[in-house]
Amino acid sequence: MYEAVAFYFFSAITLGMFSVTVLSRNALYAMSSLAGGMVFISGFFFLLDAEFLGVVQIIVYSGAVMALYTFGMMFFDTTRDVQERITGKKTIYTLAILSALLIVIIVAAPLWGAHLEAIYPMGAASSNVQSLGLVMFTHYLIPFELSAVMLLVAMISGIVLVSRRMDSSITLSEEADLKEDL
């Protein structure tokens, strides 16, 4: 009963928040509601006994990613409403809903067809964090290290792209050099 109430509450509120994100004309409102939606998504994870994933969701998404967006939005003019030329609304909605349904069905189809066996079953005795760490540092060690390298590369590229010579534009000067060469 308690689980059902929590599930319906979280699903209603996340879907509402994400709808505001998608439909809002103001970038600031969109970002705030996206941050709220991220926090409530972590509620799903806690319901699903994935405590570690829920904590990571709050720290990484609501903390790091939304802070990055906030810093990024300092470069843009966000006080104005977003001006957009939107054409063919009905086609867009039909296409989006149909293809989303199709993708979810395609991905979830093996669940109904075959009898799935757990490769790394959850240990009944140990906690979620413990069993997750055991699997991650034994079977998923190489993807883990690769994702660490990927995060490092992304961090360096972010620093290089944004912060080098903040007063002048890199691409414009390169384009000018290119034109001189031509």
Added chain:
Amino acid sequence: MITLTHYLVVVGFMFAIGLVGILRRKNLLMLFFSTEILLNAANVGFAAVSKFYMDLTGQMVAFFIIAVAASEVAVGLGLLVLWYKRTGSIDLDSLQIMKG
């Protein structure tokens, strides 16, 4: 009693919202927001399957998806800031440089 189907239906709705955003918005920042919604929907789906099949693989995949999303934001936002400095616009139509 909440079953896997409940979760998958909600994930489907969430994914549809994200796709509507990607198809409808012309602002590149909004496209990034919609991408985050899509990734989150996939995460919830993986965690749900992971719970109802008592398998940790889904949670691992969701964990790596979060890492990918974080680096995607770092690189994408850097490129977006560069593009805004160059053209003064983050509209999707400003990316269209071929005339035809």
